[in-house]
Amino acid sequence: MRFGIRSKDAVAVTLLTFLVVATTTMVHISQLTRVVIQEASGQAQLVAKQIYAQIGQVLTRAPGRPPLEALRRDRELRNLLESSVGYSPHLVYAFVSDGGGAALLDTRRDREGAPALEPGRLDELLGLGTIRRFSALYRSGETYETVLPMNLNGQPFATIHLGVSTTLLRKELNASVGRSLTLAVIALPLAWLAAMALAQLTLRPLRALGGELDRLRRGEFDVGASLGGGNEFQELSSQLQRLGQEMQADRTATLSEKAQLEHIVDQLEDGVIFLNTDQRILFFNRAAAAAVGRPLEQVVGTPLAEVLPQDHPLCELMAENGMGTAAPHNRTLAFPQDGTTREFLVSIVAMRDKSRAMGAAILMKDLDSIKTVQSLVSYSAKLAALGRLTSGVAHEVKNPLNAMMIHLELLKERLEAPSAEVQQSLEVIGSEIHRLDRVVQGFLRFMRPQELVLKTIDVNGLLRNLTALIEAEWQGEGIRIACELDPTLPPVGADEELLRQAFLNMLQNAGQAMPKGGTVTIRTTCHGRDVVRVDIADEGVGIARDDLERVFKLYYTTKPEGTGIGLSVAYRIVQLHDGAIEVDSELGRGTTMTVRLPAR
Ligand SMILES: Nc1ncnc2c1ncn2[C@@H]1O[C@H](COP(=O)(O)OP(=O)(O)OP(=O)(O)O)[C@@H](O)[C@H]1O
Ligand SMILES: [Mg+2]
Known part of the structure; x- marks a missing residue:
């Protein structure tokens, strides 16, 4: 069984109280014992003195008679002895002995004439230590005496003996001790209750602190403000608030870094799956889901072996030595996909932090795309x-x-x-x-063998040059050029001469499509800083829907003087620059050619 702080507190306080109560009770009882003995001794002394005075009177009343004989026969003296014992709460006997120690007059008649026994002296008990005095009192049936010797004519003549019984003393003592012990017994549960209440009071701020830490663990970072508990907890509360703020900032930074990382990994063409040490899926990218042929969103946190069939090559590879130091590298595996198989080059990279295993990353390269x-x-x-x-x-x-x-x-x-x-x-x-x-x-x-000479090209500038060149030629034919160029357009990496050739071919087609004149609009826009887009739109004859596909084909032309090479050259040039070209057209209304190039 484990004790909480509250129980420990209560036990400690109770023990302390017990010690205090026990000690004070002991001291009290010791004092009581002393007082009871002193009282008994005082009373006995008093009685002895009365007897002493009575003996004096007896001796004066009978001058000439042998004094001992006078004492033995004196009825008043005997009565005094007997009444003294009768009225005293402690005395059990009283007697007067002669110089030789034999009892002359004794309240116990059978002892008269017999030599007096010599029990301990009552006043000697007072000189004993507490425990010995206490044990002397509680030894049953003991009798202690108070004695008063008498002299006659300067010679020891008789001794007054008063017997005090410990049993009687004890009876008196017990009542007081009983009260003390009762008080002590009552004090203990009261101390326990008080200690529990006190612990409850002192633990309340600690419990509040525990609650705040729980909230922190759940991701609620606005902790510490509600923590009461006085000055001692003020510093703790502001530290907790600071901790919450720091954790929130850290969490935000981590999340944004994680999101960035996930975004980057998601863009990779290679499949990536991160596993923890139990081979549970932590993260995967789109290519990985495509590679294993199933969506993985629902299975984050599930072991890979439960997500894929047992005989999936990836499971077999993991079972081989997936998480070990000699993890498989560049293995060609055929993954089942839609009834056929697709080959992947698979490597497993074990992730470690110092000597601790952190998990593994499975990297999958699509061999078909490499081919x-x-x-x-x-x-x-x-x-x-x-x-x-x-x-x-x-x-x-x-x-x-x-x-x-x-x-x-x-x-x-x-x-x-x-x-x-x-x-x-x-x-x-x-x-x-x-x-x-x-x-x-x-x-x-x-x-012509296309060996690209790539330079940083400002597409707006290139288009402006071309426009200036062409405008003069088109003036006579009623064709106008409208430029809408985005000034924030990022540059592209391109072969200037080839790019000029591609745009020239498209512009020439636009002009040729408007025999009655019109406007050619050249528009540049940038898409998310990654892509530069160029639109060349004319108001010409347009292209029939069925012909749209053919315009980029080599030798496809609808013009009597045309060769059908212009657009196919433009298409090839754009392709060489990792770009894309599209056509959108409506018969009788015009055509828009769109070129997208990756920004540098
Ligand atoms: N802006 C346009 N408007 C209408 N049709 C077009 C346009 N651009 C291209 N075409 C169609 O696509 C065909 C192919 O164009 P392409 O530039 O490849 O060859 P061409 O212009 O006929 O000959 P050339 O080799 O002299 O350029 C054109 O003949 C025309 O039918
Ligand atoms: Mg042409």
Whole structure:
């Protein structure tokens, strides 16, 4: 059984009270004993003196008679002895002995003539220590004497003996001792009650403190203000308030850091699951939920082995040595997903703080996406190689084209008066050679190996330059340019020449879509400091819904003079910059091309 502070307090106070009461009772009883003995002794002395006086009178009344004989025969003296014993509460006998110690007159008749016994003296009891005196009194059946010797003519002649019984003394003492003990017995439960009440009173602030600490544990940080308890608790109360404020600030900071961290981890392409030492899920990101093929929101705090089927490769890997120091690293595992499997590269990182295990992090890399990236890389490498090859071939085509052009002009000059049919054929050959030339040029542009020269580019500035260039050309055609450029636009990392080419192609398309003139609006906006957005909107002919998909395809054109290369080049350039391009259009109302580029 454990005692609380309240019980301990009460026991201590009660013990103290007991000690005080016991000591004072002992002192009191000791005093009482002394007083009772003193009183008895005083009374006995008084009686002895009366007897002494009576003996004196006897001797004077009978001069000439042997004094001892006179005493033995004196009836008054005998009466005095007997009445003294009869009236005294303590005396049990009285006798007068002769010089030899034999009893002359004795209230106990049978003892007369017999030699007197010599019990202890009553006044000697007063000289004893408390305990010995007390035990002498409580030894049953003891008798102590008060004696008064008498001289006659300077010689010891007789002795008066008065016997005081301890049994009688005790009877008197017991009444007083009984009262003292009763008081002591009453004092103890009273002391207990008082101590409990006192403890209750002193513990109240402590209990209030406990309550405040409980609130603090529950996350209620406005603690300490309600703590009463006087000056002693004032300092404690303000310390508690400070502690609450500090904990609140810490909690806020931790939560915001945690939220930031969770946000960052959530953005990762790799799946991450944090487990505690019991392999319970603490945190996971979206990629992890996608990897294991089930939502994990509901299972935070549940052991991983209960969330996934027993035969899931991740469970088997954890069972192997998940939390150990030699945790598995870069294992290729096939996770079941919608009836098929998907390969992941899985590593488990054990987390430790000094030598203490804190848990583990499971990292899952989607091998399929790595393969896609790898194939993309090899694809663009192939494309670059193909580009170099085709530009060589195109060169070989361009040179003969040039030669054909020159020779066609020469032929025209040499034929002095060609017939109308010949003239027409020459024109057709000429325009087809031109067309071929344009196609080859466009093809060259599209296939040019794109090695980006990235610089920090101010997109607003680049668009302003382009506008200045184009405006002059468009003035005659009734086309106006309206610029709505966001001055807070962050810069982008881009190849300036390529980016200019992409926007130029889109602007040219916008102008060409408005044969009757109109306004081209160039608008820049930034999206959350991460993305720069450029809209090029015209009021032209628009694009039919079914054709929207085709506009970025190479060689798709609806224009008689078009090559269908402009937008596909723009698309490729934007893609090379990790951006995106979209088209939104309505027939007869206009088209908006939207480009999004990552801000630097
Ligand atoms: N702003 C626009 N408004 C209407 N249609 C458009 C617009 N931009 C593009 N298109 C359509 O998309 C097609 C493809 O455009 P793209 O720029 O690739 O080729 P093009 O302009 O026809 O030829 P070029 O190679 O000379 O640019 C256009 O022929 C046109 O039909
Ligand atoms: Mg075009």
